[in-house]
Amino acid sequence: MNVKTASVLPLGGLETGPRERGRDEEIYRSLYTAIVEHHLAPGARLPEDALAESFGISRTGIRKVLQRLAHERLIELAPNRGATVAQPSVQEAREVFAARRIVECAALTEIGREPPPVAALDELKRIVAAETDAQARGDKREAIHLSGLFHLRVLALADNRPLSDFLGQLVSRTSLVIAMYGTPLAAGCNRCRHEQLIELLAAGDTAAAARWMDEHLREIEAGCAFAESEPQATDLKRIFAEIAKRPRSEV
Amino acid sequence: MNVKTASVLPLGGLETGPRERGRDEEIYRSLYTAIVEHHLAPGARLPEDALAESFGISRTGIRKVLQRLAHERLIELAPNRGATVAQPSVQEAREVFAARRIVECAALTEIGREPPPVAALDELKRIVAAETDAQARGDKREAIHLSGLFHLRVLALADNRPLSDFLGQLVSRTSLVIAMYGTPLAAGCNRCRHEQLIELLAAGDTAAAARWMDEHLREIEAGCAFAESEPQATDLKRIFAEIAKRPRSEV
């Protein structure tokens, strides 16, 4: 989609800007990934200077990205205090799950009674397969990512952009909630489950699909141990260097 | 809520910054109001220079506000082209209505079976009364504003912050849709309708309330004539001067 030039340059790049457009989109992507994949723990401070240096641009560019993340509630922006990775409270966590139940279930009952196109179902099957594979390899991060992607692609069946964007936010925040309150075993039981939903969708039984989704989300929520967590120090440069060199699973 | 100092200063203020916090919140509010109350037509250009001069701050502060509005999809931010008031396409308009149906109806069925607290119902009645009054005076802008507020306060019964924020965005965008496609008579039939919903809520009949809401939103959508509209030139300074001196209805 974007240019994806060879911007893995020495990171201490001499020239001020490689002039490729979508540079800040790339920076946003890096920070986003770092947060939802738990490379940055909730509560971690994000000083503008450090970020600017890490990405080789000035604070001006960083602030734009930070404000976008703040609007998506992935970070918190306190006046004169700067940015920190958001730490959703227990109440916020429950509200995120409640919102997901409402949106995802309602959208599922709204989609037409006839089964979705086979191409869409095939894509869902591919995601589940990749999810199975990731779990077999013990790659927890990829598994969480693919689980979120599955929910997103299911909602895409409703063909409603505002709703899809909103669920994207909720899925991201769910990732934060799991970072704070999630138990390791909670993410494990998704595999078989997601396959069940595909079957219900293929059969065109939207009512059953909605009921299934409600139960599924309640199980995930129940798998969280809502207790407090503590912040931890992080070194930003190492984290982003690792993210940059990782292969990217298609969005 | 915020300090609300006497910041109606001569507008050509000599000192660089009055130092009151919430200054850009106030600027955001002005722009937001100008857009949703149709003082700024869809497609109107919003040059940073002109806005900066109008509000007496530099472009830096304006850009922050502009990015927030862009994220809420009230304006569109084209690279190297600047900001314009969003012009939702017909498809986007329909998606906004569809999203509202899904969210508002589902939230209504989710709220507890017992009737809401009397204080909440009283507030809704007050809003409807103000709405009736505004329509009697022929104050179309206030009527639209109060109609949106009514929907927002109804959803507040679900007590879910993410959902409320999302509906806030959808209501704003509905205002834009009406600016582009709305027929003058469409907004007129809301009065009696809103009273009906209060009765259903008071009776605790959430299923009927959800059905009512679905039909209500479909009627509003049906009241729109989905055809094209043309941009128009605007003088920013006069618009914001008028908004600043207008009395503000709460929230």
Next chain:
DNA sequence: AGGCTTGAGTTTGTATACAAAAGCCTTTAG
């Protein structure tokens, strides 16, 4: 005569500089 190119003027993109606020550490007095 029409389309393409080139130029000025305008608007946005980005960096940097400076000022204000918050945090932290030292120092001092009780």
Next chain:
DNA sequence: CTAAAGGCTTTTGTATACAAACTCAAGCCT
């Protein structure tokens, strides 16, 4: 030895300057 106060450092807030990109229009070439 503790606690409060003061300055010092770090970090953010804001403006401004300069560079790049786009718009629009006039002129030139085909």
